[in-house]
Amino acid sequence: xxxxxxxxxxxxxxxxxxxxxxxxxxxxxxxxxxxxxxxxxxxxxxxxxxxxxxxxxxxxxxxxxxxxxxxxxxxxxxxxxxxxxxxxxxxxxxxxxxxxxxxxxxxxxxxxxxxxxxxxxxxxxxxxxxxxxxxxxxxxxxxxxxxxxxxxxxxxxxxxxxxxxxxxxxxxxxxxxxxxxxxxxxxxxxxxxx
Numbered sequence: 001x002x003x004x005x006x007x008x009x010x011x012x013x014x015x016x017x018x019x020x021x022x023x024x025x026x027x028x029x030x031x032x033x034x035x036x037x038x039x040x041x042x043x044x045x046x047x048x049x050x051x052x053x054x055x056x057x058x059x060x061x062x063x064x065x066x067x068x069x070x071x072x073x074x075x076x077x078x079x080x081x082x083x084x085x086x087x088x089x090x091x092x093x094x095x096x097x098x099x100x101x102x103x104x105x106x107x108x109x110x111x112x113x114x115x116x117x118x119x120x121x122x123x124x125x126x127x128x129x130x131x132x133x134x135x136x137x138x139x140x141x142x143x144x145x146x147x148x149x150x151x152x153x154x155x156x157x158x159x160x161x162x163x164x165x166x167x168x169x170x171x172x173x174x175x176x177x178x179x180x181x182x183x184x185x186x187x188x189x190x191x192x193x194x
Contacts, residue, residue: 002189002192003189006185006188006189007185009181009184009185009188010178010181010182010184010185011181012181013177013178013180013181013184014174014177014178014181016177017173017174017176017177018170018173018174018177020173021166021169021170021173025161025166026046027043027046027047028046028047028048028161029046029048029049029154029157029158029161030043030044030045030046030049031045031046031049031154032044032045033045048154048157048158048161049154052152052154052157056145056148056149059145060142060145063136063141063142063145066080066132066133067133067136069081070128070129070130070132070133071129071133073129080128080129083124083128084121084124084125084128085121087120087121087123087124088117088118088120088121089117090120091116091117091119091120091121092113092114092116092117095112095113095116095117096113098112098113099113
């Protein structure tokens with residue numbers, strides 16, 4: 001009778017391991033936000049569902065913000081204007097060797113450095129505000145983001161998780177908990193003897 005009672009250690013360990021594994025799967029892939037007594041249950045929807053939606057929304061927002069700043073040439077507070085200013089400052093700093101020229105008047109040196117820096121800034125402005133938005137329109141990047149959103153849907157990620165991770169993880173958890181259950185059973189029987 002005591003031996004049969006000790007076999008329950010194996011069953012309880014395997015059941016506990018599978019419940020923990022199922023809970024982890026639920027916390028990762030729960031598709032809906034749950035409520036209990038009118039309060040939102042923490043960690044719902046699942047982690048992968050939330051992060052996937054967050055990533056695609058963030059990519060759309062960043063792209064739209066970039067296109068808005070590229071179209072607004074008068075906006076001097078955006079990051080595109082800061083990048084253009086950084087290009088101007090860097091080119092101006094790197095053309096310091098012009099000051100070492102001895103046969104040119106100082107005013108001309110300053111004008112030359114300023115014109116070279118302005119040319120660098122204009123090239124950066126053209127690339128950032130004209131070429132990149134044209135490439136975005138040409139390659140229909142907004143639609144490609146939506147296509148990727150459909151391709152990497154929650155069901156696709158969940159099917160890959162079940163096929164390549166969950167199945168083998170379940171076998172691993174059953175094996176480990178079987179060994180723990182057998183060791184618990186042996187310790188229980190040893191303690192019964194003494």
